[in-house]
Amino acid sequence: MLTLLICLCGASQAFTLVIDAGHGGKDAGALGKKCKEKNINLAVALAFGQLVEKNCPDVKVVYTRKSDTFVQLDQRANIANKAKADLFISIHTNSTAKRTGVQGTETYTLGMHKATENLEVAMRENSVITLESGYKQRYEGFDPKSSESYIIFELMQDQNMERSVKLAKLIQKQFRNNAGRKDRGVYQAGFLVLRETSMPSALVELGYINNSAEETYLNSKNGVSAMAKSIYNAFVAYRK
Ligand SMILES: [Zn+2]
Numbered sequence: 001m002l003t004l005l006i007c008l009c010g011a012s013q014a015f016t017l018v019i020d021a022g023h024g025g026k027d028a029g030a031l032g033k034k035c036k037e038k039n040i041n042l043a044v045a046l047a048f049g050q051l052v053e054k055n056c057p058d059v060k061v062v063y064t065r066k067s068d069t070f071v072q073l074d075q076r077a078n079i080a081n082k083a084k085a086d087l088f089i090s091i092h093t094n095s096t097a098k099r100t101g102v103q104g105t106e107t108y109t110l111g112m113h114k115a116t117e118n119l120e121v122a123m124r125e126n127s128v129i130t131l132e133s134g135y136k137q138r139y140e141g142f143d144p145k146s147s148e149s150y151i152i153f154e155l156m157q158d159q160n161m162e163r164s165v166k167l168a169k170l171i172q173k174q175f176r177n178n179a180g181r182k183d184r185g186v187y188q189a190g191f192l193v194l195r196e197t198s199m200p201s202a203l204v205e206l207g208y209i210n211n212s213a214e215e216t217y218l219n220s221k222n223g224v225s226a227m228a229k230s231i232y233n234a235f236v237a238y239r240k
Contacts, residue, residue, distance in 0.1 A: 111188025
């Protein structure tokens with residue numbers, strides 16, 4: 001059985017949480033045999049948000065999308081910045097070009113990648129901006145597929161890094177202990193959506209859609225519920 005932690009009530013200040021379901025609309029994200037990334041992300045995002053709304057009356061939940069719609073990356077960040085959010089959690093599902101045996105969850109914070117695999121994840125997630133018109137101007141010439149574009153992340157000072165890493169570790173711990181998923185760890189990489197947000201933030205990769213067992217799990221009611229509860233438990237622990 002999954003344990004459900006209850007939010008600390010009576011916190012004096014209201015807290016705003018932005019939940020970002022990755023991709024949507026014309027941007028399907030990574031493709032599995034049976035389902036699309038955008039749908040898994042949305043199902044988990046909504047289930048996570050419902051748990052917060054139900055159990056944490058002092059938390060305002062803002063969604064970047066609640067249905068199958070296309071939202072630009074910079075708009076997602078704008079929503080969080082305008083809401084003066086205290087925390088931003090972006091939910092995604094992973095995929096690899098070749099290896100189908102790879103499986104497990106990863107959580108990212110903003111920073112410079114140390115391994116090529118982490119750069120590849122950021123490149124794939126950032127490449128959605130090419131579906132936006134005028135993206136070259138909007139993102140100041142950032143080329144999501146060129147490794148040179150990622151050098152800027154090395155010089156970047158992220159004042160929210162400590163809190164973001166704390167949250168990311170809590171999420172991975174819940175995925176491992178609560179949902180029984182393979183924990184692939186916490187990493188840093190140059191995700192544009194995290195760069196544009198000005199609060200602690202993390203980007204979750206729920207599992208590999210090109211691994212058939214993981215796709216089946218993430219496409220199931222139990223899988224969605226367990227992943228949402230895990231992120232929720234991590235959120236509650238983070239606030240403590
Ligand atoms: Zn994604």
